[in-house]
Amino acid sequence: MHRPDLEIPIVPIFRSTAQQFRDIPFGISNSSAVLSHYNVTRNSICLFRLVDNEQLHLDAEDIENLDASKLSRFIQMHSLRWVTEYSPLIAAGLFNTMVQTHLLLIMNKTSPEYEKSLQQYREAAKLFQGQILFVLVDSGKGGNRKVISYFQLKESQLPALAIYESVNDKWDTLPITEVTVEKVQGFCDGFLKGTLLRDHDVEGDAEARKEEL
Structure with a gap:
């Protein structure tokens, strides 16, 4: 100030x-x-x-x-951090950031692996500063079910990584049993290079789906 x-x-x-x-x-x-x-x-x-x-x-x-x-x-x-926890309030800030590619770790915060996973996820976030915005979605919160549904994920597939490019509404997912810097980095690198990029036939346009999040 x-x-x-x-x-x-x-x-x-x-x-x-x-x-x-x-x-x-x-x-x-x-x-x-x-x-x-x-x-x-x-x-x-x-x-x-x-x-x-x-x-x-x-x-x-x-x-x-x-x-x-x-x-x-x-x-x-x-005030986006290395890892920003998703909430309806923060959603507008996520879409207004200069970073157009968002990576979500969808995981229940009560999981025994949560703290270790978050630490690895945060370290990976630092490798993609200015390229990818890292977000945590607590799958244990009922209000976050829309996010899980948006990426066509089932509860049995969680935890999972979901990556999203807001400019052209491209996205991909990766169910993951263990979160490591290497796995997160590999998934992000593949998406940025286009090797994981694919279209998904989801009803409604990109703007409408952003409002759902």
Whole structure:
């Protein structure tokens, strides 16, 4: 966040919001050197994302009417991590990112293998920074059944990887018993090279199916 006057009403809101997102670094600065380094030319709240190197802004006119709930929503929708857990709230942010290829790990978070799998999945995500957005879908949540259905997967095929290219609505899946960096990397490389890419005859156009997610 940048603002010359650090006593304005948004500052305590910004500080209190920071307490809700312990895994996201927050900072406030009015240093000209810092502003120049990040190419910030006016009062704004900036969100920096590692996954696609994008810098998002809430500028002066937005800050004017900002409250805690609006700021929290902005962060929730747009603060994509190496692995972002899917939820209806985050869906819009996923489709608005610069990264058009999304990889989903569809897995029940209560599984004994979950923690180890997530660690491997996160390490693989770092290999595809700016190329593929890594998403976790908890198959144990009833609200996520639409996602599983979208990729034509059965419960017996889970856990599974599902990769999706939003530009032309291409996708593929891979049921996987063990999540390793090597397996995830191989699946992603194959899709990016086109060797796994195939059309799926699913009723409805791409935009309609995005809304389902």
